[in-house]
Amino acid sequence: MTGDRQPAGLRHAVDIVHAVCHVAGVPSLIDDIQADLAEAGILEALERHDTEVVFDCLAAALSFQGIADAVAAGYMAQHGQATWTDIQRGLDAAPSCPKLQSYWHFHGCRYRKGSGTCAEPDQIARCPLPRQNLRNGHLNQAAYSLFLFIRDIADGDLVGWLDHRLAEADDPTAPDRLARLRQAVLEPLRNVYGVSDKVLSMTLSSLLLGAGRGPRWLQVGGSMIAVDTLVHNFLVRTGILRRLGADHPYGPSCYRPSGCAEIIELVASRIDAREFNPDFPAIFPRFVQHAIWFYCAQSGLE
Numbered sequence: 001m002t003g004d005r006q007p008a009g010l011r012h013a014v015d016i017v018h019a020v021c022h023v024a025g026v027p028s029l030i031d032d033i034q035a036d037l038a039e040a041g042i043l044e045a046l047e048r049h050d051t052e053v054v055f056d057c058l059a060a061a062l063s064f065q066g067i068a069d070a071v072a073a074g075y076m077a078q079h080g081q082a083t084w085t086d087i088q089r090g091l092d093a094a095p096s097c098p099k100l101q102s103y104w105h106f107h108g109c110r111y112r113k114g115s116g117t118c119a120e121p122d123q124i125a126r127c128p129l130p131r132q133n134l135r136n137g138h139l140n141q142a143a144y145s146l147f148l149f150i151r152d153i154a155d156g157d158l159v160g161w162l163d164h165r166l167a168e169a170d171d172p173t174a175p176d177r178l179a180r181l182r183q184a185v186l187e188p189l190r191n192v193y194g195v196s197d198k199v200l201s202m203t204l205s206s207l208l209l210g211a212g213r214g215p216r217w218l219q220v221g222g223s224m225i226a227v228d229t230l231v232h233n234f235l236v237r238t239g240i241l242r243r244l245g246a247d248h249p250y251g252p253s254c255y256r257p258s259g260c261a262e263i264i265e266l267v268a269s270r271i272d273a274r275e276f277n278p279d280f281p282a283i284f285p286r287f288v289q290h291a292i293w294f295y296c297a298q299s300g301l302e
Helices: 007-024 029-039 042-048 051-062 069-079 084-092 137-153 158-169 177-189 197-210 215-223 229-237 260-268 285-296
Strands: none
Touching: 007 260, 007 285, 029 042, 029 197, 029 285, 042 051, 042 197, 051 084, 051 137, 051 158, 051 197, 084 137, 137 158, 137 177, 158 177, 158 215, 177 197, 177 215, 197 215, 215 285, 229 260, 229 285, 260 285
8 A cells, every 4th residue: 555655654644634633523423424314314214225215315415516515405405306206207107218228228328408418319308317407417317327226236225235235245354354345335336327436435434324234334334435625635735645655636536546545544544533432443434534524624624
């Protein structure tokens, strides 16, 4: 790993991030996530394996990609969001578009809201996908792609699919156990149209941390890292990326080897999160990443 080749740079990173955790770390992070999920009805839905409610939560999270949270929330408040019920109703009408036959067929839909075009122009007048007034056509495609993934890949039960994927990938003796478990759920979902690593990691982390479905969910959720521009720019401004020889632009590179996510995971392995809450797992990358974000965010300490 990057830090192993740059011991002085790693010490610099750990010292700075550890100090930030003392200033901006949230000892109630897991309790806060659980409270938010309970208030939204997500905790109960997870226990019931209620895919409709969980899907609506995930589809709403997708709407926050690429734009200020306030703008995305305002648009949804005015125009609504994609829901499982609406998409199911549209597909139950047996639309003739071949792209809507399955998750695999959906690849290459190419719907554009502004131009009203898609890959099957002869079908668009009868297609249910454009009927939801989402902020742009990419979000319409993302919602349908996620729906079809859950229906066709997860067999309609996203909670059961997560349980199965984690159980199947778990090897308690593997030195990279958590990385294997993360990839078991993240890798297939990365193929859902329009899903970014940041939103996928952030949303799944909250579900896994807050669900209360046992240590495996808690450990995997705690190991997921969401890198936004605030987190990336913090690592730039503090010289952490430069000292580790890992300079890169914000974007997909943040999740590649020697990227922001790997560096935060490495730093987190040197910080015992139980110092901040004895009930935390000792290694808690999501807590560390959240502390960096909260330290920088306008809605946090700014």
